[in-house]
Amino acid sequence: MSERVRRLQExxxxxxxxxLDMGEVQGQxxxxxxxxxxxxxxxxxxxxxxxxxxxxxxxxRDRFLLSIGHYAIALYAALAEAGVLDVAELRxxxxxxxxxPMSGMASYTPGMEISGGSLGHGxxxxxxxxxxxxxxxSDARVFTLLSDGELDEGSTWEAALACAHHGLGNVTAxxxxxxxxxxxxxxxxxRTEPLLxxxxxxxxxxxxxxxxxxxxLVTAFDLLAEHRAAPSVLICDTKIGHGVPFLETRxxxxxxxxxxxxxxxxxxxxxxxx
Ligand SMILES: [Mg+2]
Numbered sequence: 654m655s656e657r658v659r660r661l662q663e664x665x666x667x668x669x670x671x672x673l674d675m676g677e678v679q680g681q682x683x684x685x686x687x688x689x690x691x692x693x694x695x696x697x698x699x700x701x702x703x704x705x706x707x708x709x710x711x712x713x714r715d716r717f718l719l720s721i722g723h724y725a726i727a728l729y730a731a732l733a734e735a736g737v738l739d740v741a742e743l744r745x746x747x748x749x750x751x752x753x754p755m756s757g758m759a760s761y762t763p764g765m766e767i768s769g770g771s772l773g774h775g776x777x778x779x780x781x782x783x784x785x786x787x788x789x790x791s792d793a794r795v796f797t798l799l800s801d802g803e804l805d806e807g808s809t810w811e812a813a814l815a816c817a818h819h820g821l822g823n824v825t826a827x828x829x830x831x832x833x834x835x836x837x838x839x840x841x842x843x844r845t846e847p848l849l850x851x852x853x854x855x856x857x858x859x860x861x862x863x864x865x866x867x868x869x870l871v872t873a874f875d876l877l878a879e880h881r882a883a884p885s886v887l888i889c890d891t892k893i894g895h896g897v898p899f900l901e902t903r904x905x906x907x908x909x910x911x912x913x914x915x916x917x918x919x920x921x922x923x924x925x926x927x
Contacts, residue, residue, distance in 0.1 A: 720775020
């Protein structure tokens with residue numbers, strides 16, 4: 654295993670731990686999703702994105718748009734790991750007057766580029782932002798993290814059409830395919846497969862990986878970074894609760910119930926080698 658992969662695995666472990674710490678503060682949170690997407694965020698922030706931790710609004714930064722506002726707990730953990738947020742601030746998660754509300758809002762949090770949560774809008778915003786950057790001659794890239802549930806939204810596919818039409822090679826969409834959404838398993842709510850074929854037919858460069866395999870993520874991100882003729886999408890198959898075995902199989906995983914004593918058990922489970 655390369656040093657690069659080992660370093661990012663450690664980063665992902667800290668992101669998971671920070672998310673559990675925040676979940677414990679409120680006794681709840683979208684912790685299953687945070688554990689599932691931690692590897693993707695570790696590679697994005699620890700290896701791919703260009704940014705300045707002490708200047709989150711630096712004009713030359715790559716933009717990372719969290720379309721899924723309810724994943725804010727995961728992004729706060731990644732921003733703390735990246736040095737944009739102070740780790741100590743995570744203790745304020747979801748509290749009155751905190752900069753870290755339970756759903757992501759750009760007006761509150763350094764490094765939070767958009768207010769997500771009305772689902773299906775991240776890719777449209779990314780498209781406009783990427784056009785604007787291109788007009789300005791900027792080489793900054795725009796990443797947006799979507800859920801598989803957001804592929805049920807017509808607005809996502811409209812944006813996919815527009816993004817390809819304008820040849821926005823500065824856009825990378827990342828789809829967290831955890832096979833679940835608020836109303837049940839994605840395959841049962843609305844069938845969206847075959848995803849690779851669909852995105853390719855919309856004119857996108859599409860790659861699919863195990864989103865909990867850092868080595869695969871690094872290779873895929875590298876590949877897509879070289880390709881700037883069309884927008885790129887990285888489809889990441891992830892497991893809800895990944896890294897904490899007793900949460901990976903928990904029912905009602907979309908807004909997973911966690912007992913007060915289980916947060917510490919979960920942290921301990923993270924330290925056990927897989
Ligand atoms: Mg989902």
